Amino acid sequence: MHEPLTLGFVDELRPIPEATVARLPLYLRSLLELATDRTSTISSERLAAMAGVNAAKVRKDLSYLGSYGTRGVGYDVEHLLFEMSRELGLTRDWSVVIAGAGNLGQALAGYGGFGERGFPVVALLDTDPAKVGQTLADVPVCHLDELPSLVEAHHVTIGIIATPATAAQEVADRMVEAGVGSILNFAPAVVNVPDEISLRKVDLAVELQILSFYQQQRTGSLLPDGDALPAS
Amino acid sequence: MHEPLTLGFVDELRPIPEATVARLPLYLRSLLELATDRTSTISSERLAAMAGVNAAKVRKDLSYLGSYGTRGVGYDVEHLLFEMSRELGLTRDWSVVIAGAGNLGQALAGYGGFGERGFPVVALLDTDPAKVGQTLADVPVCHLDELPSLVEAHHVTIGIIATPATAAQEVADRMVEAGVGSILNFAPAVVNVPDEISLRKVDLAVELQILSFYQQQRTGSLLPDGDALPAS
DNA sequence: ATGTGTGAATCGGTTCACAGCC
DNA sequence: GGCTGTGAACCGATTCACACAT
Numbered sequence: 001m002h003e004p005l006t007l008g009f010v011d012e013l014r015p016i017p018e019a020t021v022a023r024l025p026l027y028l029r030s031l032l033e034l035a036t037d038r039t040s041t042i043s044s045e046r047l048a049a050m051a052g053v054n055a056a057k058v059r060k061d062l063s064y065l066g067s068y069g070t071r072g073v074g075y076d077v078e079h080l081l082f083e084m085s086r087e088l089g090l091t092r093d094w095s096v097v098i099a100g101a102g103n104l105g106q107a108l109a110g111y112g113g114f115g116e117r118g119f120p121v122v123a124l125l126d127t128d129p130a131k132v133g134q135t136l137a138d139v140p141v142c143h144l145d146e147l148p149s150l151v152e153a154h155h156v157t158i159g160i161i162a163t164p165a166t167a168a169q170e171v172a173d174r175m176v177e178a179g180v181g182s183i184l185n186f187a188p189a190v191v192n193v194p195d196e197i198s199l200r201k202v203d204l205a206v207e208l209q210i211l212s213f214y215q216q217q218r219t220g221s222l223l224p225d226g227d228a229l230p231a232s
Numbered sequence: 233m234h235e236p237l238t239l240g241f242v243d244e245l246r247p248i249p250e251a252t253v254a255r256l257p258l259y260l261r262s263l264l265e266l267a268t269d270r271t272s273t274i275s276s277e278r279l280a281a282m283a284g285v286n287a288a289k290v291r292k293d294l295s296y297l298g299s300y301g302t303r304g305v306g307y308d309v310e311h312l313l314f315e316m317s318r319e320l321g322l323t324r325d326w327s328v329v330i331a332g333a334g335n336l337g338q339a340l341a342g343y344g345g346f347g348e349r350g351f352p353v354v355a356l357l358d359t360d361p362a363k364v365g366q367t368l369a370d371v372p373v374c375h376l377d378e379l380p381s382l383v384e385a386h387h388v389t390i391g392i393i394a395t396p397a398t399a400a401q402e403v404a405d406r407m408v409e410a411g412v413g414s415i416l417n418f419a420p421a422v423v424n425v426p427d428e429i430s431l432r433k434v435d436l437a438v439e440l441q442i443l444s445f446y447q448q449q450r451t452g453s454l455l456p457d458g459d460a461l462p463a464s
Numbered sequence: 465a466t467g468t469g470t471g472a473a474t475c476g477g478t479t480c481a482c483a484g485c486c
Numbered sequence: 487g488g489c490t491g492t493g494a495a496c497c498g499a500t501t502c503a504c505a506c507a508t
Contacts (some may be wrong), residue, residue: 055467069469158440
């Protein structure tokens with residue numbers, strides 16, 4: 001029984017838990033707010049309140065980045081902001097393409113939040129000849145076949161899938177083939193990618209169905225006929 | 233303040249783990265696919281492959297719903313579909329309002345996926361007088377002040393927040409006040425709601441930042457100067 | 465006195481492995 | 487023989503609680 005020697009690739013030798021990684025952007029957002037407020041120092045307690053988590057979690061999470069706090073005082077906002085941005089890889093831009101120039105794809109392209117936060121959208125991709133060549137939300141619509149050259153020209157690292165479910169796997173395959181290293185999938189379909197590619201998914205209908213479950217639990221037994229709450 | 237030890241409300245006496253609830257919609261999707269294929273029976277192994285999880289997880293998850301499988305055979309697709317729909321509360325429609333008639337709100341309203349799956353969007357809400365009164369993507373745009381009457385008239389149970397971050401908490405408060413029981417928040421802000429309200433969040437920028445982290449880990453050490461592959 | 469950093473305890477969820485039923 | 491259902495083992499993540507630094 002031998003360890004598969006630090007599996008994967010080299011990696012720096014700090015194993016930041018996945019759950020922590022998922023929260024770092026929350027802290028980052030809070031820190032940015034504090035920075036514009038000219039707040040110079042923040043305690044785990046207050047940062048926790050801002051990020052919507054508890055203080056113990058904040059301290060443990062931040063400790064994975066290093067010992068950037070000062071006992072009895074708190075964390076220096078600027079310094080923490082810097083270290084966290086570095087850790088998250090936000091000291092540079094990461095170019096993005098969005099596959100699927102439909103409703104959702106266009107909205108995502110037009111959603112200011114991306115470019116501003118260091119994720120410039122370099123193209124929308126579609127196969128519909130009526131769409132290719134247009135510029136929607138300031139983003140050129142290219143044919144999906146252009147993917148490899150776009151990736152090369154703009155050093156695209158992230159692909160967003162906003163196509164119908166049926167096209168999702170095909171598009172993902174082509175993204176991986178073209179050299180995209182990370183994929184965010186909005187299509188309601190399971191997509192498979194090689195282990196070395198990062199994949200996250202957001203399924204809007206699934207989110208509603210989860211809410212439906214809990215709603216059902218609360219109202220279900222009381223209201224067989226699906227009417228609203230009786231005024232308490 | 234009458235909190236019985238079994239926290240919350242009565243509930244049926246099976247405690248379906250949160251992680252399981254979040255996967256049920258995935259199974260549901262797979263089962264719907266199977267049903268249209270006229271497949272009558274499915275093993276945990278095959279269902280797992282379709283849903284992108286492993287077989288042990290499928291069996292444990294499904295066992296929370298009841299013993300609906302047949303040893304040596306598998307699960308009856310139709311029956312499982314029925315039970316799962318019931319459990320998820322999908323035997324009835326749940327009306328939805330979307331706050332924020334901007335880019336994202338409009339896209340969500342136009343996203344066919346919702347209405348089709350039992351979540352009719354009854355209104356977009358905004359405070360911009362230029363938008364109120366229009367019909368976008370077949371959905372009427374109403375003033376946010378209309379929220380209480382809309383909730384009452386259409387038995388709205390789910391609110392989607394697609395406003396700027398600054399408006400999110402205010403909108404959430406008004407939704408809760410109006411009687412909405414579940415909220416899906418797309419705004420990049422932490423919103424607080426009472427314990428009895430279900431809240432889920434989807435933050436697009438956060439998703440990209442998480443991908444950025446892992447991308448960084450892989451390429452980071454190799455490319456001190458922040459440029460991409462030394463092609464060209 | 466205050467608030468971080470972190471081992472230790474705990475919890476929820478996943479995986480294993482096999483008994484039980486078809 | 488094949489596949490489900492489920493205790494038991496395991497693993498990652500959360501929470502606790504306190505020593506330690508300022």
